[in-house]
Amino acid sequence: MLSKKTKYGLKALAYLASQPDKKPVQISEIAEKENISQKFLESILLSLRKTGFLGSKKGKGGGYYLLKTPEEISMTDVMRVLEGPIAMVPCVSLNFYETCDDCPDENTCSVHKLMLQVRDSALDVYRNNTLKDIIS
Amino acid sequence: MLSKKTKYGLKALAYLASQPDKKPVQISEIAEKENISQKFLESILLSLRKTGFLGSKKGKGGGYYLLKTPEEISMTDVMRVLEGPIAMVPCVSLNFYETCDDCPDENTCSVHKLMLQVRDSALDVYRNNTLKDIIS
DNA sequence: TATTACCCTACTAATTTAATAGAGTTTTCA
DNA sequence: TGAAAACTCTATTAAATTAGTAGGGTAATA
Numbered sequence: 001m002l003s004k005k006t007k008y009g010l011k012a013l014a015y016l017a018s019q020p021d022k023k024p025v026q027i028s029e030i031a032e033k034e035n036i037s038q039k040f041l042e043s044i045l046l047s048l049r050k051t052g053f054l055g056s057k058k059g060k061g062g063g064y065y066l067l068k069t070p071e072e073i074s075m076t077d078v079m080r081v082l083e084g085p086i087a088m089v090p091c092v093s094l095n096f097y098e099t100c101d102d103c104p105d106e107n108t109c110s111v112h113k114l115m116l117q118v119r120d121s122a123l124d125v126y127r128n129n130t131l132k133d134i135i136s
Numbered sequence: 137m138l139s140k141k142t143k144y145g146l147k148a149l150a151y152l153a154s155q156p157d158k159k160p161v162q163i164s165e166i167a168e169k170e171n172i173s174q175k176f177l178e179s180i181l182l183s184l185r186k187t188g189f190l191g192s193k194k195g196k197g198g199g200y201y202l203l204k205t206p207e208e209i210s211m212t213d214v215m216r217v218l219e220g221p222i223a224m225v226p227c228v229s230l231n232f233y234e235t236c237d238d239c240p241d242e243n244t245c246s247v248h249k250l251m252l253q254v255r256d257s258a259l260d261v262y263r264n265n266t267l268k269d270i271i272s
Numbered sequence: 273t274a275t276t277a278c279c280c281t282a283c284t285a286a287t288t289t290a291a292t293a294g295a296g297t298t299t300t301c302a
Numbered sequence: 303t304g305a306a307a308a309c310t311c312t313a314t315t316a317a318a319t320t321a322g323t324a325g326g327g328t329a330a331t332a
Contacts, residue, residue: 002224004290007247014246026308035238040291046310059299060307075250088138102171108272110150111143114211114265121257129250136244140321162277176322182279195330196276 006082008036009044010134013053013078017070017131024056024063044082051081070132079126086126087119094119142218144172145180149189149214150271153206160192160199180218187217206268215262222262223255230255 011034016025027045031038045064048054053073054064066073079086080095090098091106092115099106106112147170152161163181167174181200184190189209190200202209215222216231226234227242228251235242242248 001221002247002251003288007225010247010250011245024308028308035240037291039293042309043291043311049309056309057299058297058307058309060301062299062308064309085137089143104171109147110270110272111138111146113270113272114146114261115138117261117265118258121261122254125250125253125257129253134246134249136246136249139319160277164277173322175324178278179280179322185278192278193330194276194278194328196332198277198330200278 003083004040005044006079008034008041009048009082010078011036012041012045012064013048013066013073013131014135016054016064016066017073017135019065022065024061024065026063029063047081053078053081066131070135071130073131075126075129075131075134076123078131086122087115089115092116092119139219140176141180142215144170144177145184145218146214146270147172148177148181148200149184149202149209149267152190152200152202153209153267153271155201158201160197160201162199165199183217189214189217202267206271207266209267211262211265211267211270212259214267222258223251225251228252228255 012030015030015034019025027042028038030036030045031041034041045054045056049056049064053067055067056062056064076086085093085096087093087096089100089111090096091100091103091109091112100109103109103112148166151166151170155161163178164174166172166181167177170177181190181192185192185200189203191203192198192200212222221229221232223229223232225236225247226232227236227239227245227248236245239245239248
C-alpha cells in the first residue's frame with residue numbers, strides 16, 4: 001500500500017505545480033484544499049524541502065514553492081524520497097539493497113525473479129512520469 | 137513491501153512445483169528447506185488450500201501438493217490471495233475497489249493517475265508469469 | 273490403534289504509520 | 303520596533319498491521 005505520507009506529498013507537489021505563479025503557498029492552504037491534516041503535512045513538506053524539492057519562505061506572505069519546474073521533477077525521485085524503496089523486496093532494490101536472511105541464493109530464488117520484473121515495470125512508469133505529467 | 141506471508145507462500149508454491157512427482161510434501165520439509173517458521177508456514181499453506189491452489193492429505197505420508205500444473209497457476213491469482221490488492225491505492229483497485237475519503241474527484245487526482253499506471257504495469261508482469269516461469 | 277500430520281483458535285511482541293501537541297524561531301509588514 | 307504570520311523541530315501517542323508463538327484438536331493411514 002501507498003503510505004499516506006507519499007499520497008499527501010504527491011498531492012501537495014501537484015498542488016504547487018498547478019499554481020499560476022511561483023509565489024509561496026501556505027501549508028494551511030494546501031492542507032485545506034487537499035484535505036490533509038495540517039500538522040502531518042508540515043512534516044511532509046519539511047522533508048521535501050530537506051531533500052531539495054521545495055523551497056520555503058518564512059514570515060508573512062511565506063510558504064512553500066517548487067525549486068524546479070514540474071517537468072524537471074521525476075516521479076522516481078519523489079517516490080524514493082517519500083515512499084522509500086521502489087522494489088518490494090530489499091534484494092532487488094537498486095538504492096536500498098540488502099540480502100535476505102533466509103535466501104541462500106538470489107539467482108535461483110523465485111521471489112527474486114518475479115520481484116525483479118515488478119520493480120522494472122514500476123521504474124518504467126516512474127521514469128516516464130514527471131510532476132507535469134500527473135497534474136490534470 | 138512484500139509481506140513475509142506472500143514471500144513464504146510463493147517459495148512454498150515454487151518448492152512444490154519443483155517436485156519431480158505429485159506426492160504430498162510435508163510442511164516440515166518445506167519449512168526446513170526454505171528457512172520458514174513451520175507454524176507460520178502452516179497458516180499460509182492452509183490459506184492456499186482454502187483458496188484452491190493446494191490439496192492436502194492427512195496421516196502418515198501426508199502433506200501438501202499442487203492441485204494444478206505450474207503453468208496453470210497465474211501469479212495474478214497467487215498475489216491477490218497472498219498479498220491482497222495489487223493496486224497501491226484502493227481507488228485504482230480492480231478487485232478491492234474503494235473510494236478515498238479525502239479525494240473529491242478521482243479523474244483529476246494526480247495520485248490516481250500515477251497509481252493507475254503502476255497497477256497496470258504490475259498486472260502486466262503478473263499476468264505474464266505462471267508458477268512455471270518463476271521456478272529456476 | 274498408535275502415529276503422523278494437518279487443522280484451528282487465540283494470543284502477543286514488534287514494527288510502522290499517522291497523526292497530535294506544543295514550544296520555538298525567523299521573517300515580514302505596518 | 304513589535305506583533306503577527308508562518309515555518310521549524312522534538313517528543314509523544316493511538317491505531318493498525320505483521321509476524322510469529324502456543325497449544326490443543328482432529329482426521330487418516332499403515
